[in-house]
């Protein structure tokens with residue numbers, strides 16, 4: 059799955075670098091969002107069941123909803139209220155993602171389409187979780203409205219800022235972890251995912267650090283949690299306590315001073331990632347929340363490429379099985395939109411490294427022709443001055 063996902067993200071990044079078109083006379087962003095939610099809610103019960111998704115009688119509805127999402131995501135990208143650099147990257151990713159689903163459906167690759175469509179809520183979440191301190195749920199859920207496992211329901215709710223309900227469900231997954239689960243690989247990955255999603259809610263979105271420490275204390279009372287995960291949870295607590303000491307100062311940082319914090323806290327390149335970034339997840343979530351907040355608050359002008367670079371670092375480091383990775387998309391934006399900046403060469407170097415990782419196998423690196431060509435063009439842009 060991880061490999062498919064990496065390929066998906068990689069493909070999404072190089073296949074279609076369409077630029078935002080001029081905004082049509084646009085309805086409020088909310089109207090577009092409400093329609094996307096209606097489409098996603100209609101698709102949700104089909105997505106969580108292979109049999110329902112494959113059934114021919116549902117095909118017309120699936121096609122109709124995907125076409126609707128595709129049209130609306132074009133308008134989301136072009137919408138004037140969604141032009142901050144962070145939103146633009148997410149909006150483009152959503153758009154490319156839906157186009158891929160649409161192509162897969164047309165070419166009859168239905169199981170791939172289902173898998174890709176099921177990860178659409180992560181693209182929604184990549185915008186909605188860009189560090190909003192007091193997020194409101196984006197819609198009111200009725201009991202029993204969503205289908206699927208608790209994890210599938212929680213992930214959907216997470217994507218639309220229904221953080222309270224999602225948080226409760228993730229918490230049940232952590233606290234309900236049993237002795238038998240400890241030797242079950244899927245149960246362990248559900249546990250890790252639940253822990254990380256919740257950490258994102260507390261640290262990046264709500265910035266409620268004491269609540270995070272307290273909840274982890276409660277979790278640790280479950281004696282069945284695997285010892286490796288307990289060690290990680292305790293390390294997170296220690297890091298969060300450190301963070302609490304200067305969280306007020308950090309939140310007041312702007313511009314260059316915030317970038318200085320990012321340079322200090324984040325690995326300078328993906329070559330410096332240690333054990334994924336589990337070791338440093340707290341800092342990554344914290345700093346990325348601050349960076350997103352600033353990009354939304356005001357344009358960062360010449361500093362934007364560096365913001366994008368650090369957001370790429372955070373995203374590349376986040377475990378791809380847990381988070382929808384926009385890392386490569388940030389790097390691409392950094393090169394394409396700011397070709398003459400001091401950072402574009404650095405963004406390119408990292409992008410090339412990621413592409414190599416994607417295509418390297420036991421026989422060395424084997425780039426398809428169009429990828430080679432794409433890299434060549436990007437390199438020219440990045441080095442254009």
Ligand code: HEC
Nearest residue numbers: 088091092094095098140145148149152181182185196197
């Ligand atoms: C480009 C960024 C972006 C993407 C991608 C995105 N959203 Fe949104 N969404 C927003 C913003 C910004 C708001 C406004 C949030 C607020 O007002 O608090 C919003 C609000 C919403 C709302 C509330 C609308 C209302 O009536 O108040 C819903 C529902 C919603 N989004 C659903 C979705 C769904 C479903 C997806 C994915 C298919 C999605 N969004 C993808 C940025 C995005």
